[in-house]
Amino acid sequence: MQAPACGSAFSDSFTWTGTNSYIVQDSGTLGRINVYSGNTAAVGTYTVSLQNTVSMSSNNSGSTSFAPSDSSDKVSFTITIADPCRTTTVNTITVSGADSSSPYSKAVTDG
Numbered sequence: 001m002q003a004p005a006c007g008s009a010f011s012d013s014f015t016w017t018g019t020n021s022y023i024v025q026d027s028g029t030l031g032r033i034n035v036y037s038g039n040t041a042a043v044g045t046y047t048v049s050l051q052n053t054v055s056m057s058s059n060n061s062g063s064t065s066f067a068p069s070d071s072s073d074k075v076s077f078t079i080t081i082a083d084p085c086r087t088t089t090v091n092t093i094t095v096s097g098a099d100s101s102s103p104y105s106k107a108v109t110d111g
Helices: none
Strands: 010-017 023-025 033-035 044-057 063-066 075-081
Touching: none
Parallel strands: none
Antiparallel strands: 010 044, 023 033, 044 063, 044 075
């Protein structure tokens, strides 16, 4: 939203770098990316960058574009995609009360 409202029409253009098949630009919301994958090949660390260019109509019937001053004028950050199954600790199951005459007489229920 333009503030203060000066009556000039403007538009934003967002350019993402570092995206791939599981880090994708949201087609419905400007400037947003979505991260998702069910593939263990996606596990890793990725650096993405966002650059914004604003174009605005001037009051003198011309147009002005406010582009970044150079290609390094962007916001960069790191996304880590982890596989929780690789890092989950499974507790040891200890069966007690079984004796040598019936060592498999206990029932174990997960959960």
